[in-house]
Amino acid sequence: MRFVTKSEAVKESFLKDLRDAGIKFELQEVAGYETFVGYALEGTLEEISLMINVIEGADREALKEGFLSFKESLNHLLEHLKVGERFETLIREGPWVAELLDQLARNGALEYGDGTVRLKEGIDVTNLRFEFKFPFNLVHSPESTERIAKQFVLTELTMEYRFEILELDMGRINSLGEIAARYFPEDQLLKVYFALIGRSILAGEILKALGEGKIREEDLINGFLRASPISIPTQKGTLVISYSKRALEEVLRFLKKAGYVEMKGGKVRKLRDLT
DSSP states (O other): OEEEEOOHHHHHHHHHHHHHHTOOEEEEEEEEEEEEEEEEEEEOHHHHHHHHHHOOSBOHHHHHHHHHHHHHHHHHHHHHHHHOEEHHHHHTTOTHHHHHHHHHHHTTOEEEETTEEEEOTTOOGGGSOEEEEEEGGGBSOHHHHTTTSEEEEEEEEEEEEEEEEOOOOHHHHHHHHHHHTTTSOHHHHHHHHHHHHHHHHHHHHHHHHHTTSEEEHHHHHHHHHHHOSEEEEOSSSEEEEOOOHHHHHHHHHHHHHTTSEEEETTEEEEOOOOO
16 A cells, blocks of 8 residues: 655655654655656647637647636645745645746746745736646647647656555554645645555454464455455445455465464464454
């Protein structure tokens, strides 16, 4: 169960927050890439809006919604920049911040000092030129679209930072959820969060089943496979935890590595509980 980012700033800030909260994790750094294939409209905000109104060969309504979101994000960022804000604080808003900051910087609209970034005094944002990018799958007739929009492909060779979460404690998993919400989209957060919850519950059930004696690993695995999936009622609904044999074996290896169980001679023995 891991969180992945290609942002150096997000990596450094998330790393500090995890350490401060005492959450167990491993950080892996691997070569990665970021690729965007699509189109771009260039101009002032008003000019781009006019282009969208007349563009042919693309999903115009989707472009209008996307451009509205673009302007709302820009206005939100400008409120921070008018008074000055630390870059580390801004980047926590999401990866879209870096893109907008880059566009503002290319317009010469930013100034830096005292560890903060701010909008230069007297800048009229309505006169600045922006790029509004949209993916190729919104285009159904490239020949028509390219009369106004230009093709835009970005391939960025970068580093990928993978935070492998090694936590089984429910309290720290909940703290992790609050921390990760500052950096990662909700869908990614929820998937990792509930995967961690599921692993923690399954690990706890394995330790309960072991009791104070030794159990043959094969018997333990087969018993839990017969019990799969585990269904747990909650105040808001039902949590269902399903797992394969290989996933179950991986949880056992995780418990062994973390010092919760001993696996020797084909038998498993509990060394300590989760709490």
